[in-house]
Amino acid sequence: MDVLTCIKRVPDTGSKIVLTEDRQSIDASNLGFTMSPHEECAIEAAVQLVEAHGGTARVLTLGPPAADEQLRTGLAMTADEATLLETDGAEWGPRATANAIADAVRAAEEEFDLLLFGNESADAANYQVGIRVAERLGLPVVAGIKSLEVEDGTAIAGREVSGGEEIYEVDLPAVVTVKEGINEPRYASMRAKMSARRQEVDRREPDAESGPGTFEKLRLEAPSDEDSAAEVLGEGPEAVPRIIEVLEEEVEVV
Amino acid sequence: MSSREFPDSAGTVIIGAGIVGNSLAYHLARQGVEDLLMIDKGPLPDPGGSTGHASNFLMPVEHSKEMTHLTRRSIEQYDEMGTFANSGGIEVARTDERVEELKRRMQSAKAWGEPAELLTPAEVEELVPYIETDLIEAGFYSTGAGTCDPLRAGEIMRARADAIATGAVTPEEIDAGDVGPDDLEGVGDGPGGLSLAPNTEVQDLHVDEGEIRAVETDRGTVTADRVVIAAGLWSPEIAKMAGVEIPLTPAVHQMISVGPIPFFEQFEGEINHPVVRDMDTQMYERPSGNDMEVGSYQHRPILWDVEDVPSIEEAPLSPTQPPLTDDAFEQSMMDALELMPEVLDDPEAGIRHEIDGLLSEAPDGAPLLGPLQDVDGLWSCAAVWIKEGPAIGEMVAQWMTRGYPDVDLSEANVNRFYEYGTSREWVKARAHELYQEIYGIVHPSEQWQSGRPIRTSAFYDQQDDHDARWFEAAGWERPQWFESNEDLLDVYADELEGLHRPNEWDSRWWSPIILAEHLHMRDHVAMIGDMGFGIFDFVGSDVVDYVERMAVGRCDVDVGKTVYTPILAENGGFVSDLTIARLGPEHYRVVTGGAAAGSDRAWFTSHIGDDEHVTLLDRSDSLCTLGVWGPDAREVVQSVTEEDMSHEAFAPYTAQEITVGETDAWAMRLSYVGELGWEIYAPMSKGHRLWETIADAGDAHDIRPVGMGVYGTTGRMEKGYRLFGHELEIEYTPAEAGLTFHGLKEADFNGKEAYAEAIEADNAATLCTLSVADHAPDGGQARFMLGNEPVMDQDGQVLVDEEGRRSYVTSAGTGPSVGKHLLMAYLPPAHAEEGTRLQVEYMGDRYPVDVEVVGSRPLFDPENDRIRS
C-alpha cells in the first residue's frame, strides 16, 4: 500500500519564544526547526504500515525551501520518498494549504491508499488541513486517531474519548489525522539519517492559484510569561506566618 | 551553604558554577579562604554551561608536561571523590604518519610519567571488539585514562568547600578519608563558608581606582575583595564588565548519542570499554551506558559570538547545546559508521541526542589563568577542560593565596595575549585555525598561518627583503633564518657535514641555513633584530627598593650597569629570568623575552606595593632592538657611532646612550649568543634608519642578518644559556639550574629564603648539557631530537630524582661550532657527571647521549673570552 504523510516545518518550541524584529516570524536561530509530535507519530505509523504490508511511504510538506530538513527527518525514519511543495516562505492558511496538497495528491503518480496528517500543526494549530484535503478529494476522514490498523482495504482507527475508545472502520483510500501516543516514533539510525541526507527530494511548485492570497499575517505576539513565576515563601515552621499572610491578603481564601 | 539570601559582601566571589568554579571553591577553602560566594545564572547542579553535557573523557597524555600533570592530578581528585571510571583510552592510527605520532605520544607518556602502551590492531580489537581493525594500523593505549562525573564532583566539592570554610571539617580529615558524603549533609547551613547564589545573573562589575569592588547581579550587589571569572565561554563578557579582556571564543563541538546498542546491554556500569579517539578523522567514540557518544572536531569550524549564545529561557536544551548543524556532521557519521559498524550501524540504534555543543577556545588552545593585570583583585580561570579542571582550580587557588602554583602555569597565563592578541577578529582567526588542528599532528615548531602579521618591528620590510622565514612569538614576527644566506651553506659545507637532518620531521620548520648563519656570526659579524622583547621602564622614588625586592641579583648598582637575574616565586622556583639595567638613580629598565612579556608585566605590577612610588612605563612597542654580534662587531658599530666603543670605554655588561649615525639610541654590551657586541635600542620610528646604518657600515665585513634560530637555539645552546619556559620554571630552583652566581645578597627579595636553602642543599637534580653520541645507532637515517624526550639510563629506565621529577630534554638544538647536537636536561646526582653515557627515546627508538657539562659552564668559549674581547 502507498501511504502519504503530510507534515509541517515549525520552529522548535519548549523554550522562550523570541520574535524577529518585524514580528513577522519567530527567531529560530537558537531553536532550530522541527515538526509536531503528532506528525512524527504519523510518519512512524506510515512506516510501520508499509513495513507490514509493503508499498511506499511518502512524506510531503508545503513550505519554504529549507523545509526539506523535515522531509529528511521523515526519510531518516525510513520513509521512502519525499515531496516538497515549495513556497517563498509566506504563511499559507489552512484552506490554501489543503487545496495545494489535494492538487498534488491528484497529480501524483501513486494512488495513495492512505493520507496521514498530524491532528494539528505545532504552531498554528488550525485542526483543518487533513479534513479539508479529505473534503476536496472526496475521501472519508477520521480525526484525532490513537490506534490504526489496516486490513483488506479497510482502516480500523481508534480514538480516545472520556471513559473509553471509539473505533471506526473506513474504506481506503481515506484520510486519517493522528495524535501523539499512537506509537513511539523511532529515532533515526545513523545509516538512515545519512542516506536521507543524500536522497533526492521531489520539489514542485504548489498551484499558485491556491496561494497564500486570502490570508494575511499582521504580526505575531509572544505570550508574556511573567505571571507563572513561582515564589518560595520559606522553609520549615518559619514559613508559616508568610504563608498565612499570602493566603489572607493575596489569595483571599482565609 | 545557604542560598536564599543574597549577601551584601563577600571576601571572594566566584562567577560560574561549572567544573572550574566548583574546583576553585573547594581549593580556595582548602587554602584557608573563608568567606566565599559562588554565583551562577543557572540552577544547580547543572546550570547550563559546558560542564552539563560533556563526554567527560579524561585523557592525560599530551605533549605538554604541565597539561599532562594537571590532568593526572585531576584524575586523582575525581577518583578520590568516587567520580572516576578508569575505562582507559585508545588513540588509533589510520595512517603511517599517525603511527609515528603515536610513537611520539609514547615518548611524551614516558617523559611525563604516564603509563601507556603501543598496540597492534589485534590488541586494540581485544579491548574494543567492535572496532574495524582493517582500518587501523596501531593504537596508543593510555591505561590511566577514563571518564568522570563532573556534576557529582561539583556537588561534592561545594559541600566540602563549605564544610572546610565553616570549620566543620579540615582538609586533612578529608585527605585521610574520614569524611564521607553523609558527614557533609547539612553542615555549614549557618553564615560564612561557601554561599551559593544560583539563578543569579552577574550584570556588572564595579571597579574603582584600578581595583575590583563589587559584583552587581539581578538579585543585588555584593562587595568583594576578590573576584574570579570562571564563567566558561561567557568569561569574555564578564571581563568586559570590568574593562579588561579574556580572549576566547565559543566554538561548536558536535556530538551525538546513539542507542540502544544491544552489544552493551550485557555489561554493567556507565562505561565498560575504552574510549576510542579516531585521530585521523578528529573524532571519538565513547560508550555511555547502552549508548555510544560520537563526538567530532572534524567538521568545519563553527565559531559563535558570545552575545548570540541563548539565555537559559531561550534555549530548548541548554544555552550550550544548540541544535546540530546536520550538513557539517555528515562526513563524521560516515567515518564513525565505517570504524564501528557492529555497534553503530545497527538499524535499531537511533540518534537519541544530537547537539552543536559549545565550548571555549582560546587562540592557542591553552587555558587562560591568572590575575587580570589592569584590575587588582580580578582573576581569570577560563578555557579549561573538564580533564584538568580540579587541578587547575587547585593551582589557581594556590596562586591566589600564596602567590604561585605548584605546577608552572606560564603557558596558560591569561596575560600572554596582553594588549596584542585580544581582539575578537584575531581570536576568531586563530581559533578557526586551531580547531582544525585538534587531534592534529602538530610539530613542536609549527607556526600559525592565520592572523599574521599582527606585530611587526621597524625592521620588518628590510628583513623581508632578505627573504626572512618568519616565526611568531607573542605576536611579533621574527625571522627564524634568511633564505638570502643560502650561499653560506657552500662556505661552511665541511663544518656542516653530519649536521644536516635527513628526516623530514626533524627538519620541518628548520633549515641548515641557521647553522651556516651561526658560523658566519662566529667568524665575522651578524645583525639580529628584533627579538620582540618586553621592555619595561620603572621609575619613582621607591624604585630601588622595589627592583631589589623583585630580583635575586643585586640591583642597587651604579648607573649604567646591567644585571642578568632570576626572578623567583616564594618557593624559589623561577617566575622569569631577565636583564635589569640601571638607567638613572630612580630609573631601571627591565628587558625580558617576548613570550613572557605579558606575564612578567603582570608579575611586576602585582608586586608594586599600595603606597610604593613606582611607575611602570611599557616600552615594548615603542623601542626596537638590534643586536650586532661577532668578532667584527666593534669595528662595524664604532665606524658609525659618535661615542668611544672600545673595551675600556664600554665595558661588558654595561649600558650607555650612544648615537649611531643619525639615530639616538641606548645600548647594552652583552650577548645571548656568546659574542662581542651590543643590543642597540632605538625608537621604533628610527629603526629603519638604524638598520640601514648598520647594514651599510657592515658591508665591508660581510655583515649578515641572521635569525632567531641562531639567537634562540644554536648560539644559546653552545653557551649553555637557559631559556625560560624550557629549563627555567617554577618547579626548579636557581641552584638546580646552575644560576647561583649572584650568591646571596643582603637585601630581601622574593623567594630569598627558599633560594638560600637551595644553595645550601644538595641538588635533587642539576641542569646538564648533553650531546648525541650516535644519531643512527641501528644504522639507517640519522635522527635529530627536538626536545621533550625522556632521558634514560643504559637499562632504559627513565631517570627520576628524589622529588619525583623525571629527566627529559628541556631544549634541543645543534651547536655548529662544537659540531654536535646538544640537549639540556635536569639529571639526578647519580647521573649528573660529565662523561656519563645515557639514552634518550625519540620516535620509538633509543639514542646514546653523553653528559658534556654539569651546570652552566658554556661548551663553547667556556671563559667567555669572546664576550669580553
Ligand SMILES: Cc1cc2nc3c(=O)[nH]c(=O)nc-3n(C[C@H](O)[C@H](O)[C@H](O)COP(=O)(O)OP(=O)(O)OC[C@H]3O[C@@H](n4cnc5c(N)ncnc54)[C@H](O)[C@@H]3O)c2cc1C
Ligand atoms: C560536546 C562536548 C563534549 C565535551 N567533552 C569533554 C571531554 O570529554 N573532556 C573534557 O575534559 N572536556 C570536554 N568538553 C569541554 C568541557 O565541557 C568544558 O571545557 C568545561 O565544562 C568548561 O567548564 P567551565 O566551568 O569553565 O564552564 P561552564 O561549565 O560553561 O560554566 C560556566 C558557568 O558560568 C555561568 N555564567 C556565565 N555567565 C554568567 C553570568 N553573567 N552570571 C552568572 N553566571 C554566569 C554559566 O551559567 C555556567 O554555568 C566538552 C565540551 C562539549 C561541548
